[in-house]
Amino acid sequence: MDLYRVEDRRLLTGHGAFLDDLQPVPNIHHAAILRSPYPHARIRGIDASRALAMEGVVSVLTGADVASMSRPFPSALPRQAAYYSLAIDKARFVGEPVAVVVARNRYLAEDALSRIVVDYEPLPAVVDPEQAVINPDAPILHEDVGTNIALHRTLRYGDPEEAFRTADLVVKRRLRFPKYGSTPLETFGVLASWDAAEEVLTIWSNFHGPFSMHPVVAQALGIASNKLRFIVPGDIGGGFGIKTSIYPYMALIGLASRLAGVPVKWIEDRQENLSASSSGTDRVSEVELAAAKDGTILGIRMKIYDNVGGYFRPPEPGCTFRPLGNYVGGYSFRNLDVDAYIVFTNKSLTGPNRGYGCPHLYFGIERVVDEMAQQLGLDPAEVRRRNLIPKSAFPYRTPTGGLYDAGDYEACLDKLLDAADYAGLRRLQAEARAQGRLLGIGFAMGVDPSVSNMGYVDIAASAEERKHRHPKSGATQGTTIQVDDLGKVTVEISTTPQGQSHETMVRRHVAKEFQIPEHEVMVISGMDTATRGWTIPSGSYSSRFASIGISSAVVTARKVLEKLQRIAAHQIEANAEDLEYVDGSFRVKGAPERSVSFRHAAGIAHWDPASLPPGTDPGIYVTHYHTMPTALPPDDQDRVNSSNTYGFMVDMCVVEIDRETGEIQVQKYYGVHDSGVILDHKIAEGQIRGSFVHGLGGAMYEEMSYDADGAFLTGSFMDYLCPTFLEVPPLETHYVETPSPFTVLGSKGIGESATETVPACIANAVTDALRPLGIEVNELPVTPSKVWGWLQEAAVHDQS
Amino acid sequence: MADMRKDSAEDALFEARDVSCTVNGQIYRAKAEPRRLLSDFLREDLNLKGTHVGCEHGVCGACTILLNGRPARSCLTFAVQADGAEITTVEGLAQSPARLTRLQESFSEEHALQCGFCTPGMLVTATALLQDNPSPTADEVKHYLSGQLCRCTGYEQIVSAVLAAASGGQKGGE
Amino acid sequence: MKPSIFGYLSPDTRAEAIAALSRYAGDAKVLAGGQSLVPLLNFRLTSFRYLVDINRIGDLAYIRSDGDCLAIGALTRHHAVELSADAARDCAILPEAMQFVGHPVIRERGTCGGSIAHADPSAELPAVLTALGGSVVLEGPSGARTVDAEDFFLGYLMTSQQPDELLVETRFPKLPAGTGVAFEELARRHGDFAIVGVACAALPDGSFRLGICGASSVPFRPRDAEHAAADGDLTLAGHLAAGQSEPEADLHATAEYRRAMVSTLTQRALRRAVERKEGSTRG
Numbered sequence A: 001m002d003l004y005r006v007e008d009r010r011l012l013t014g015h016g017a018f019l020d021d022l023q024p025v026p027n028i029h030h031a032a033i034l035r036s037p038y039p040h041a042r043i044r045g046i047d048a049s050r051a052l053a054m055e056g057v058v059s060v061l062t063g064a065d066v067a068s069m070s071r072p073f074p075s076a077l078p079r080q081a082a083y084y085s086l087a088i089d090k091a092r093f094v095g096e097p098v099a100v101v102v103a104r105n106r107y108l109a110e111d112a113l114s115r116i117v118v119d120y121e122p123l124p125a126v127v128d129p130e131q132a133v134i135n136p137d138a139p140i141l142h143e144d145v146g147t148n149i150a151l152h153r154t155l156r157y158g159d160p161e162e163a164f165r166t167a168d169l170v171v172k173r174r175l176r177f178p179k180y181g182s183t184p185l186e187t188f189g190v191l192a193s194w195d196a197a198e199e200v201l202t203i204w205s206n207f208h209g210p211f212s213m214h215p216v217v218a219q220a221l222g223i224a225s226n227k228l229r230f231i232v233p234g235d236i237g238g239g240f241g242i243k244t245s246i247y248p249y250m251a252l253i254g255l256a257s258r259l260a261g262v263p264v265k266w267i268e269d270r271q272e273n274l275s276a277s278s279s280g281t282d283r284v285s286e287v288e289l290a291a292a293k294d295g296t297i298l299g300i301r302m303k304i305y306d307n308v309g310g311y312f313r314p315p316e317p318g319c320t321f322r323p324l325g326n327y328v329g330g331y332s333f334r335n336l337d338v339d340a341y342i343v344f345t346n347k348s349l350t351g352p353n354r355g356y357g358c359p360h361l362y363f364g365i366e367r368v369v370d371e372m373a374q375q376l377g378l379d380p381a382e383v384r385r386r387n388l389i390p391k392s393a394f395p396y397r398t399p400t401g402g403l404y405d406a407g408d409y410e411a412c413l414d415k416l417l418d419a420a421d422y423a424g425l426r427r428l429q430a431e432a433r434a435q436g437r438l439l440g441i442g443f444a445m446g447v448d449p450s451v452s453n454m455g456y457v458d459i460a461a462s463a464e465e466r467k468h469r470h471p472k473s474g475a476t477q478g479t480t481i482q483v484d485d486l487g488k489v490t491v492e493i494s495t496t497p498q499g500q501s502h503e504t505m506v507r508r509h510v511a512k513e514f515q516i517p518e519h520e521v522m523v524i525s526g527m528d529t530a531t532r533g534w535t536i537p538s539g540s541y542s543s544r545f546a547s548i549g550i551s552s553a554v555v556t557a558r559k560v561l562e563k564l565q566r567i568a569a570h571q572i573e574a575n576a577e578d579l580e581y582v583d584g585s586f587r588v589k590g591a592p593e594r595s596v597s598f599r600h601a602a603g604i605a606h607w608d609p610a611s612l613p614p615g616t617d618p619g620i621y622v623t624h625y626h627t628m629p630t631a632l633p634p635d636d637q638d639r640v641n642s643s644n645t646y647g648f649m650v651d652m653c654v655v656e657i658d659r660e661t662g663e664i665q666v667q668k669y670y671g672v673h674d675s676g677v678i679l680d681h682k683i684a685e686g687q688i689r690g691s692f693v694h695g696l697g698g699a700m701y702e703e704m705s706y707d708a709d710g711a712f713l714t715g716s717f718m719d720y721l722c723p724t725f726l727e728v729p730p731l732e733t734h735y736v737e738t739p740s741p742f743t744v745l746g747s748k749g750i751g752e753s754a755t756e757t758v759p760a761c762i763a764n765a766v767t768d769a770l771r772p773l774g775i776e777v778n779e780l781p782v783t784p785s786k787v788w789g790w791l792q793e794a795a796v797h798d799q800s
Numbered sequence B: 001m002a003d004m005r006k007d008s009a010e011d012a013l014f015e016a017r018d019v020s021c022t023v024n025g026q027i028y029r030a031k032a033e034p035r036r037l038l039s040d041f042l043r044e045d046l047n048l049k050g051t052h053v054g055c056e057h058g059v060c061g062a063c064t065i066l067l068n069g070r071p072a073r074s075c076l077t078f079a080v081q082a083d084g085a086e087i088t089t090v091e092g093l094a095q096s097p098a099r100l101t102r103l104q105e106s107f108s109e110e111h112a113l114q115c116g117f118c119t120p121g122m123l124v125t126a127t128a129l130l131q132d133n134p135s136p137t138a139d140e141v142k143h144y145l146s147g148q149l150c151r152c153t154g155y156e157q158i159v160s161a162v163l164a165a166a167s168g169g170q171k172g173g174e
Numbered sequence C: 001m002k003p004s005i006f007g008y009l010s011p012d013t014r015a016e017a018i019a020a021l022s023r024y025a026g027d028a029k030v031l032a033g034g035q036s037l038v039p040l041l042n043f044r045l046t047s048f049r050y051l052v053d054i055n056r057i058g059d060l061a062y063i064r065s066d067g068d069c070l071a072i073g074a075l076t077r078h079h080a081v082e083l084s085a086d087a088a089r090d091c092a093i094l095p096e097a098m099q100f101v102g103h104p105v106i107r108e109r110g111t112c113g114g115s116i117a118h119a120d121p122s123a124e125l126p127a128v129l130t131a132l133g134g135s136v137v138l139e140g141p142s143g144a145r146t147v148d149a150e151d152f153f154l155g156y157l158m159t160s161q162q163p164d165e166l167l168v169e170t171r172f173p174k175l176p177a178g179t180g181v182a183f184e185e186l187a188r189r190h191g192d193f194a195i196v197g198v199a200c201a202a203l204p205d206g207s208f209r210l211g212i213c214g215a216s217s218v219p220f221r222p223r224d225a226e227h228a229a230a231d232g233d234l235t236l237a238g239h240l241a242a243g244q245s246e247p248e249a250d251l252h253a254t255a256e257y258r259r260a261m262v263s264t265l266t267q268r269a270l271r272r273a274v275e276r277k278e279g280s281t282r283g
């Protein structure tokens, strides 16, 4: 029986090939990492002699080794704040690597950790990004920087001063967005093998791109980039952006292998994962909205403190700038002022996490939009409608430089209000309120960027600084298709998927282009940078597959067909233009009996080069790198089309609060998505549901928590709370499909969509429920204990 | 450490010992020191990589196996405890990769797996559920599987898959 | 996350287990279901020189009626209690509370003795044992002794069990026919340890039993609250129970919240237990 996806059979029978399953080289040894128990401490010395003396222990790598064997990772930071793969003289967060033991097995390696003596001088810590900047007593993490501000950018679009001057109403809120991460079930895994003879470092890992991290690692290790070989297995156990940030460990384990002289494997354990893997940033912000009486948004001002933790590492400051092109969301206002601080604190490091920067963005905007509606006495759905970018305006250039490809936002809103029976829900709410129940309805909407433009990273530099640098641009994705002599097809993709069904989709669409049965196409995922095609943006992140990934595969297939068509034409002595491709054969239009099959044409390319048309190379092995012409560098006004396609989602949910316990019951959640043409509804739905639960986690359950002194509190899955089967509320989804003019199949990304709006939507719904008591949810996650606390305060207020 | 040990019988308590068990119908024998987790024993010593390890503290459920027919976290079990036991891992659910169980088929049909990392634990646990309760309600499925984390799917499709397998009647995977 | 080295013993009898515990007194720890101990070992938050695995001791897993008590062998899995007809009949609060202990797969392995001996103040079973005024039977080299629940739980993960003692049985007083029971729990997620949990039995004679977890360093039985409930003042009962709690703040809840929830959940548990009691007498 055929299964729904090609990936399924191996995964269902325990025959997948994940990183920890590989045994590509003999004599693999195992690493365990000693980590700082302190949020901030000077390292005065390390004595590893007792560890080294243990049976089975091969080597111990410490800061001194790392400082001498490697350089800091290059980053977008113009300043110092050196970031190495391991703490050199100071540890700056709980969990920062301090030493690496290599031993015969992981058990022994962990035994040895307790024998390493580190002389720490604990220092005061700071964890709040705003305090780290404004409090003059806050400890400085990087003395050479002299401040905890890693980066400060002010960006201005349109005429925000005028907008705020002429506004009828200005609302301003202080907001806190939590630090959380998608915690893929498969943790980081790295196997590094240093070949001393050839000076080649081969690293197997579950890295999912972008391969822009390859040069970053090569430069840090000081080895020629063509001697750094990244190999990625075909199966990765979830990524959600997190595994982009595995690269410091690729460098670290590479160094460990070099020092130990044996191949070294390190599998991150869950404690390491929670304390020191990667997460989204926590953000403290002030968001201010200027509105006219009728609810028209005139402009927005934001002051942002984004917390990147102890060091600044690429691809940060993507947390702040990756959504730049869609900073206005689905709204048509043109005036925007952004004052962004990217800040060091004694928390763990950050990087892409599903939605990268967008959950933060929409939490800010959607909260103040709701407060504006409330103050003007307008319906929150109506206010949103008034400000929507109209369908006729696409492709739409946002004030920040985004080029929205297509969308019918109003149709989405209509569909939502209709599906949820919004008017009916409001009636229900009125009844509930009359009974003293706390029922709330919340909205959130957002524009979902996909296919990051490599150009956005340059926004970290000012326009002036950018003049002196080589520009970056593009969003390239490559595919290679090989057709063998019997007409069987092998496709190599370079998207390093982690569950997004790329093999299935590529197989389906390549087979469709070739008009052959799907089982005649085999898709190879994974990566080997030494033997396969890749380029800087290769990989899976920013929901790029349904836009650029599949486009690349289809265009490559078409190039193969062009070649075969030339071969066929030559064979039957016709002009290639006179041929059509029908039912797997090239045939002369109007004379179908004169035809050459796909298989025959391919066979000629392999067996009979003498019969090839002049100028045609033998063999069928076509690689095509596809990019988007819309992916341009930032302009001198700080405008950049930070992504290349833009979906849209509008959400609504109904919540009820238990007055006595503060418990929040999400009774129903609705989401309407316009992500262009949906290539496969089952798979798209799976993406939305998964991203919905990640958003739910951030809104209500998940947080990497620290106390005020920097101690880390959520080092296990008993404390870091991923939603289970029983936490997930009923979700109803609907689709509007406005084809993207920028992609081959009209499709675009969808995998991060719901994550971006769920936190805002839940905050708005809980606020709406608590509206009679004057309580607003301006920080997440919203928990029963917090809600109960607010209810008590409101009760006290009420009495006084 | 040696100085504290009283005699060789005492030493033996710490040493690796033979563990023999039947896994997916095949008899295996290998040495394991007492602290070796059953999850590592299965994966590293018996080379059965289908059982996945996601947290090593019992919360995520990816490593769930059937131990003498009942679901158990292999990360919270020592290999030595499995001496003489009958174990089923995900590799043992289908007769062969070509002949899947109804449950495995419906996981695919319902798109109940994405990255597939949690899938072994999900399948094993759901198999146990269907043995005890051949026609569970959606609520019963959710409760039974509540100790299994999935970070990809959002869970709904997994519930549908188990219900579909139940209503379609169990075949294979016994 | 791999445990450090230990010596492993797997005795076949209680006597052997007790002999091992006394031979290595202080250095040996009992391994039962492993659902609490092994995570601690894997995190290396604790380590023991010896583990005495009691899973091969055949006669430690039973549920039997013993006079006015339901006697549950230490190695009885939570799952077995959930399914037990004896428990359903004689001590219905047990299967009720079991629903809140982790997840089904955890309950397949976790043991009653383990839950009691572990003495997590947020755990459900100790609260039930305390509410009912039950006891535990500990067997050491010099014989067995029975300790009342309230004397057994001493503090966070601390009990009056001696290092050379094996917990062999927990004794839950039977509830007479016509008793209404309820277990109310508040947790961040289903299956998590309780922020606050309340075990409640409404007896046919109009008296009540209450046991509370999550709100002090040990589970406790608020007798004042039981009396107030018997007098029909459920609100007062809630307040009295809250007054007796000594909660601490943690990641998931403030101390004030916990205290308030003791009151709220106590009232809810009382109400539901009463409803069920009335339902059962009517039915």
Ligand SMILES: Cc1cc2nc3c(=O)[nH]c(=O)nc-3n(C[C@H](O)[C@H](O)[C@H](O)COP(=O)(O)OP(=O)(O)OC[C@H]3O[C@@H](n4cnc5c(N)ncnc54)[C@H](O)[C@@H]3O)c2cc1C
Residues within 6 Å of the ligand: B057, B058, B059, B147, C029, C030, C031, C032, C033, C034, C035, C036, C037, C038, C054, C074, C075, C100, C101, C102, C103, C106, C109, C110, C111, C112, C113, C114, C115, C117, C118, C120, C122, C123, C124, C125, C165, C166, C167, C168, C191, C192, C193, C194
């Ligand atoms: C994901 C997860 C969720 C959980 N959620 C909950 C929950 O919500 N509520 C809850 O109460 N528990 C929960 N638990 C814990 C679970 O219930 C444990 O099974 C239980 O607490 C301990 O039982 P055990 O048999 O596994 O004991 P073990 O882990 O084997 O032992 C626990 C402790 O008790 C001692 N011990 C055990 N048996 C004896 C004995 N017979 N004599 C002397 N000492 C003994 C051990 O030496 C050890 O110190 C959870 C566990 C997990 C992994």
